[in-house]
Amino acid sequence: xxxxxxxxxxxxxxxxxxxxxxxxxxxxxxxxxxxxxxxxxxxxxxxxxxxxxxxxxxxxxxxxxxxxxxxxxxxxxxxxxxxxxxxxxxxxxxxxxxxxxxxxxxxxxxxxxxxxxxxxxxxxxxxxxxxxxxxxxxxxxxxxxxxxxxxxxxxxxxxxxxxxxxxxxxxxxxxxxxxxxxxxxxxxxxxxxxxxxxxxxxxxxxxxxxxxxxxxxxxxxxxxxxxxxxxxxxxxxxxxxxxxxxxxxxxxxxxxxxxxxxxxxxxxxxxxxxxxxxxxxxxxxxxxxxxxxxxxxxxxxxxxxxxxxxxxxxxxxxxxxxxxxxxxxxxxxxxxxxxxxxxxxxxxxxxxxxxxxxxxxxxxxxxxxxxxxxxxxxxxxxxxxxxxxxxxxxxxxxxxxxxxxxxxxxxxxxxxxxxxxxxxxxxxxxxxxxxxxxxxxxxxxxxxxxxxxxxxxxxxxxxxxxxxxxxxxxxxxxxxxxxxxxxxxxxxxxxxxxxxxxxxxxxxxxxxxxxxxxxxxxxxxxxxxxxxxxxxxxxxxxxxxxxxxxxxxxxxxxxxxxxxxxxxxx
Amino acid sequence: xxxxxxxxxxxxxxxxxxxxxxxxxxxxxxxxxxxxxxxxxxxxxxxxxxxxxxxxxxxxxxxxxxxxxxxxxxxxxxxxxxxxxxxxxxxxxxxxxxxxxxxxxxxxxxxxxxxxxxxxxxxxxxxxxxxxxxxxxxxxxxxxxxxxxxxxxxxxxxxxxxxxxxxxxxxxxxxxxxxxxxxxxxxxxxxxxxxxxxxxxxxxxxxxxxxxxxxxxxxxxxxxxxxxxxxxxxxxxxxxxxxxxxxxxxx
Numbered sequence: 001x002x003x004x005x006x007x008x009x010x011x012x013x014x015x016x017x018x019x020x021x022x023x024x025x026x027x028x029x030x031x032x033x034x035x036x037x038x039x040x041x042x043x044x045x046x047x048x049x050x051x052x053x054x055x056x057x058x059x060x061x062x063x064x065x066x067x068x069x070x071x072x073x074x075x076x077x078x079x080x081x082x083x084x085x086x087x088x089x090x091x092x093x094x095x096x097x098x099x100x101x102x103x104x105x106x107x108x109x110x111x112x113x114x115x116x117x118x119x120x121x122x123x124x125x126x127x128x129x130x131x132x133x134x135x136x137x138x139x140x141x142x143x144x145x146x147x148x149x150x151x152x153x154x155x156x157x158x159x160x161x162x163x164x165x166x167x168x169x170x171x172x173x174x175x176x177x178x179x180x181x182x183x184x185x186x187x188x189x190x191x192x193x194x195x196x197x198x199x200x201x202x203x204x205x206x207x208x209x210x211x212x213x214x215x216x217x218x219x220x221x222x223x224x225x226x227x228x229x230x231x232x233x234x235x236x237x238x239x240x241x242x243x244x245x246x247x248x249x250x251x252x253x254x255x256x257x258x259x260x261x262x263x264x265x266x267x268x269x270x271x272x273x274x275x276x277x278x279x280x281x282x283x284x285x286x287x288x289x290x291x292x293x294x295x296x297x298x299x300x301x302x303x304x305x306x307x308x309x310x311x312x313x314x315x316x317x318x319x320x321x322x323x324x325x326x327x328x329x330x331x332x333x334x335x336x337x338x339x340x341x342x343x344x345x346x347x348x349x350x351x352x353x354x355x356x357x358x359x360x361x362x363x364x365x366x367x368x369x370x371x372x373x374x375x376x377x378x379x380x381x382x383x384x385x386x387x388x389x390x391x392x393x394x395x396x397x398x399x400x401x402x403x404x405x406x407x408x409x410x411x412x413x414x415x416x417x418x419x420x421x422x423x424x425x426x427x428x429x430x431x432x433x434x435x436x437x438x439x440x441x442x443x444x445x446x447x448x449x450x451x452x453x454x455x456x457x458x459x460x461x462x463x464x465x466x467x468x469x470x471x472x473x474x475x476x477x478x479x480x481x482x483x484x485x486x487x488x489x490x491x492x493x494x495x496x497x498x499x500x501x502x503x504x505x506x507x508x509x510x511x512x513x514x515x516x517x518x519x520x521x522x523x524x525x526x527x528x529x530x531x532x533x534x535x536x537x538x539x540x541x542x543x544x545x546x547x548x549x550x551x552x553x554x555x556x557x558x559x560x561x562x563x564x565x566x567x568x569x570x
Numbered sequence: 571x572x573x574x575x576x577x578x579x580x581x582x583x584x585x586x587x588x589x590x591x592x593x594x595x596x597x598x599x600x601x602x603x604x605x606x607x608x609x610x611x612x613x614x615x616x617x618x619x620x621x622x623x624x625x626x627x628x629x630x631x632x633x634x635x636x637x638x639x640x641x642x643x644x645x646x647x648x649x650x651x652x653x654x655x656x657x658x659x660x661x662x663x664x665x666x667x668x669x670x671x672x673x674x675x676x677x678x679x680x681x682x683x684x685x686x687x688x689x690x691x692x693x694x695x696x697x698x699x700x701x702x703x704x705x706x707x708x709x710x711x712x713x714x715x716x717x718x719x720x721x722x723x724x725x726x727x728x729x730x731x732x733x734x735x736x737x738x739x740x741x742x743x744x745x746x747x748x749x750x751x752x753x754x755x756x757x758x759x760x761x762x763x764x765x766x767x768x769x770x771x772x773x774x775x776x777x778x779x780x781x782x783x784x785x786x787x788x789x790x791x792x793x794x795x796x797x798x799x800x801x802x803x804x805x806x807x808x809x810x811x812x813x814x815x816x817x818x819x820x821x
Contacts, residue, residue: 049817051796054775059681070688075699085688085702184807224799345809349793350800384804389774389793401747402654402766403740411660411791415809440690492699 002278002287008032009563011277011292013264013307016098017545018531018552019298020246021156024216025556027255031563034290035256035298036279038068038263039095043243047233053388057231062102064092068263068282069442071302073493075454077319077431083440083448089492090499091231092300096258097243099300099499100545104230104353104385105206105239107159108542109150109550111364112143112169117538120365121375129375130458133430135322135329137537140509141518143169146550149557153549154204157240158212158220160354161204167360180209180223185346185418186357189382192476198359203381204546205354206240216249227386229353239353262288265444267295267311267528274528280444294527294559297505298552301534305434305504306449314515314524317433319452325515327435329428329503330451331539334459334488336378336466337421340479341396345415348387356383362469363541364425374461376425378541380470382418389414396481418477420470423500424463426539429456434504455488463488500544505534507551519558519569520551526568531555633671636678637709644670646716646731653739654769661790662783664769672772672781673712682709704756708764715746715761718753778818788814 009031012019023033055061064070064087072081093099113120118136121129130136151172161175179202182190186202193200207223214220221238229239237244250256259281266278268289276291297304308314308326317328358381360366369375393410394417400406437450467484474482508514511523520535522528531552533544540547558569638644648670657663664670676682684707696703704711722742723731731739745751749759772781774788776795782788788795794812803810 052776052817054771054779058771058775060686063686065686066688067684067686073700075697079697080694082694082696082700082703083688083690084700086684087687088701181805183804222801224801225804226797226799345792347800347804347806347810350804350810389788389791390771393770402743402769404656404658407655407658407663408660414791414793439692490699492701494699494701 002289004289007291008034010294010296011290012296012298013277014098014299015096015247015258016093017100017242017549020242021552022296022298022556022559023250023256024246026559027250027253029560033256035258036262036264036277036290037096037258037260040260042096044237047235050232050235051228053390057388058390060087063087064094071449071451072437072440073451075490077452081437081450084493088494089497090501097241100242101233102231103545106354106543107157107204107206107546109169110540110542110547113364114540115139115141115143125369134458135428135430137508137513139537140507147172149550149553152553153546156214156245157206158208158214159204159206160209162202164201165360166199167366177212178209180205180355183384185384188477189357192473193359196473196476198361200357200359203354203356203358207352207354208238214245218245218248220244223352225350225352227349227351229385263444265446267307267313269313269525272525274525297530301501301504301532302449304530304532304534309436310446316435319430319433325513327433327504329506329537330432330434330453331426331428331502333426333498333500333539334424334463335421335497336424336463336470337419337485338470338474339394339483340418340474340477341413341481342416342479348415351384351386353385356381362466374458376541377462378422378424378466380420380422382420397483420474422466423541423543424466425541427458428503428538454491460488500539502533502536502539502544505530506537507535508537517570520555521558521569529555529559635674637674643716646720647673649732649739650719650743651769653743654766655773662786664773667773667781667787668783669769669772669781672779673768675780677709677712683707706755711756711761711764714753718751722751777816785814785816
């Protein structure tokens with residue numbers, strides 16, 4: 001028997017970047033906010049012994065406990081979906097700060113092209129550039145409309161950048177802090193790309209170049225370039241994370257509470273309104289109902305979609321008919337690039353998650369696609385994130401995978417290898433979608449989310465084109481041997497690729513084709529909001545967090561407005 | 571069960587047994603899988619007995635065993651790890667680094683028990699792109715795999731694995747790598763990949779886990795381990811050789 005608690009103004013599911021932003025803004029506006037978080041309390045004081053590759057990077061100390069919940073996966077609809085039993089392709093977060101604790105901090109604004117991708121692609125290349133099976137959609141919002149919220153997120157986070165990307169959308173303000181150090185490795189990339197006629201710039205970073213106090217009064221420290229960023233928490237409080245910014249901001253108002261070890265299993269609703277959430281405290285086994293005026297889904301992409309599905313909110317997407325919106329347009333990313341083997345040794349073990357230089361010459365529609373059989377592209381970067389020895393054993397082609405020769409080559413090349421990587425954009429395809437698994441369940445008896453996903457011809461063409469460009473740059477950098485990424489075949493959930501999962505709860509201008517409006521308010525339930533990269537109708541050529549942060553600030557504005565006026569915000 | 575077998579035999583281990591150039595950019599492994607070669611490496615030098623592969627009962631040493639009850643199982647594991655990561659002019663191999671003890675300790679804990687992983691049935695072999703689908707936990711896979719190594723040695727060479735020449739050991743390990751040995755509930759290729767990963771994890775993890783003894787793994791690779799900051803060095807044009815530090819603070 002569930003215990004019903006006192007009603008609050010706002011309840012969020014999870015306390016990561018999106019939950020934290022909603023909590024900070026709503027609590028500052030005087031609303032009572034509770035976040036229901038399945039993981040535990042944690043903060044900078046927990047990361048003093050974090051330089052431990054095995055525990056954090058290899059055994060996923062900070063990530064979701066998959067024994068309680070995972071997803072099932074198959075490449076195609078005619079296959080049997082099976083559970084993702086171990087962590088691999090992407091890393092789900094858990095605990096205070098969510099994946100915002102163990103991100104690298106690359107903070108981008110999607111391109112103006114991204115938000116109006118359907119309109120702009122058709123205008124320039126006609127209606128048949130891609131086949132009908134690619135379900136391109138405009139986002140229901142433009143870059144210019146979102147710009148103030150990008151600005152707000154960047155100033156909360158203190159982003160370090162040089163503003164020298166000629167392809168970026170117009171900015172109302174410069175980056176709040178100057179760019180990070182331009183190291184010899186980065187200079188090599190800068191020179192090669194400049195010589196090839198491209199325009200390199202410093203990657204916008206949430207590892208700060210100098211100490212910074214944000215408009216809410218929270219201080220983020222200067223990065224020490226220790227080389228333990230992605231998959232780790234920062235012991236210096238120098239990587240902007242929810243638990244050192246928006247969470248304390250919310251807590252300081254006295255209007256905010258995070259309830260830990262508590263797993264939301266259902267969104268409750270009646271007569272077209274959300275009434276609250278039902279959750280289980282997995283330490284005590286007790287079940288609770290938290291009533292709320294406004295319910296905000298702020299967990300990860302997968303879980304937001306799953307909660308709507310198990311709560312029977314909205315129409316499930318059907319890949320046969322193309323009808324329904326919930327679960328559609330799941331996208332990922334592809335990673336074309338090149339590895340260069342050098343004679344000289346580099347300080348590859350030093351670095352910071354977002355220490356890098358990039359070019360956008362092959363991102364979005366920044367280059368002409370008239371004679372190409374794909375659209376979009378990706379940001380190409382060389383980063384010096386700090387390479388660690390268990391995960392980094394680069395060997396030239398035709399080296400055995402083990403034994404004497406492998407040992408020698410992997411040790412030799414650990415400090416003599418550089419990589420160019422690309423965040424390759426991902427276009428929605430009819431057959432890539434999320435639904436509920438008919439067979440497997442989580443620890444609470446709720447069905448697992450089922451993912452059906454495979455790479456497409458669009459992906460293969462983009463990957464091939466960009467890989468050739470990456471090889472060219474690496475050769476220009478003077479590598480004695482350059483190896484481009486292998487051509488992609490089927491998506492494989494085993495090797496780590498990227499935690500840039502998108503779609504499933506997409507935003508748009510039309511309830512027929514999207515789940516939420518451009519305030520991320522659910523079309524069918526005006527006191528229910530859903531935030532995250534799940535809102536992206538396609539995935540762009542950048543890391544998603546900057547755009548997710550901007551959407552969260554817009555959503556927060558909508559929630560506050562809704563609390564006063566009610567009704568649909570659009 | 572029949573279903574599982576069929577699916578297991580369809581696995582194409584080559585697709586996932588490649589060597590990733592493990593560079594991460596903003597959350598992505600780049601460079602893809604390169605440099606895979608189905609032939610095993612390994613030198614053909616005669617392998618003598620190694621004291622590091624024997625149970626060391628001295629007090630206060632990390633060389634106690636938490637998982638393996640049987641000396642011979644542990645010795646077979648030790649020899650196999652050494653073939654994967656052998657001693658050479660650069661420095662110690664897996665045995666000298668304590669890797670067998672690292673693996674033993676790991677199998678006794680969360681890793682061996684798959685504690686943070688989804689282990690509810692039903693179990694099916696699945697596609698290679700669907701990853702770990704066996705009902706077995708890692709500790710069971712390792713124990714079975716090690717016994718199979720011994721069985722192969724007996725059937726191929728009429729000797730114990732630990733008495734084989736290096737080349738003969740390599741032949742058997744390669745047969746596992748190529749999935750040419752039958753195992754129950756899991757493929758030989760899958761066991762091989764687990765073993766190979768565990769060897770590298772033991773060679774290069776912090777010494778507090780029982781491997782990377784004396785930080786010799788890090789020293790060979792020029793990895794400085796746990797350093798507070800590189801802010802004063804990262805601008806340097808010169809390669810920096812830095813004395814490594816472990817979390818336990820041993821220098």
